[in-house]
Amino acid sequence: MKFRELIGILLVGAFPLTASAQSVTKSPANEQYLPRLGDIMNNIQLRHIKLSFAGKAQNWELAAYELRQLRAGLVEAAVMYDGIPVTNVATMTAPIDSIGDAIAAKDGKRFAKLFSELTVGCNGCHQSMDRGYIQIRVPTEQPFSNQVFPPRGTP
Numbered sequence: 001m002k003f004r005e006l007i008g009i010l011l012v013g014a015f016p017l018t019a020s021a022q023s024v025t026k027s028p029a030n031e032q033y034l035p036r037l038g039d040i041m042n043n044i045q046l047r048h049i050k051l052s053f054a055g056k057a058q059n060w061e062l063a064a065y066e067l068r069q070l071r072a073g074l075v076e077a078a079v080m081y082d083g084i085p086v087t088n089v090a091t092m093t094a095p096i097d098s099i100g101d102a103i104a105a106k107d108g109k110r111f112a113k114l115f116s117e118l119t120v121g122c123n124g125c126h127q128s129m130d131r132g133y134i135q136i137r138v139p140t141e142q143p144f145s146n147q148v149f150p151p152r153g154t155p
């Protein structure tokens with residue numbers, strides 16, 4: 001798969017927040033700012049955690065949002081860092097798309113299974129890039145005590 005095609009595939013649905021994001025403009029000093037890959041990955045890690053707990057809480061709207069954010073993070077990594085093997089990013093599109101389907105179908109069981117597969121994909125790339133020491137797993141504890149994960153109005 002060509003790099004451009006891949007970006008095209010990944011970009012679908014990746015930037016849902018453009019309208020509101022446009023009101024925040026970059027200052028000239030920030031024009032050259034390139035986030036470090038580790039920082040993009042840290043954001044992806046947060047989205048991975050939040051996606052997991054949104055799915056567990058059956059908050060499908062939040063889960064869809066976090067999935068879009070996670071996808072956008074991977075697009076950023078692939079666009080900004082040439083050294084990232086395109087095939088490794090491409091392997092993430094299938095589980096991400098399938099999770100999107102599970103979210104649309106509000107299917108918690110399928111979501112959980114696919115979330116594990118997505119996590120295997122994270123580690124696959126880390127291993128292939130000599131980062132096998134960065135091991136991701138399905139989170140067990142919700143670290144964000146200041147955010148509510150069940151849908152609004154849930155008792």
Ligand code: HEC
Nearest residue numbers: 037038041042044045048084088089122125129131134136
């Ligand atoms: C296409 C390759 C690739 C994929 C896919 C990928 N990563 Fe990474 N990740 C990297 C690389 C490369 C680094 C090391 C960055 C560096 O050396 O600066 C990294 C680093 C990290 C780190 C360490 C950040 C830090 O500085 O502490 C975390 C956490 C992480 N990734 C989470 C994830 C999660 C979660 C997923 C899956 C949702 C994922 N990554 C998918 C390539 C990938």
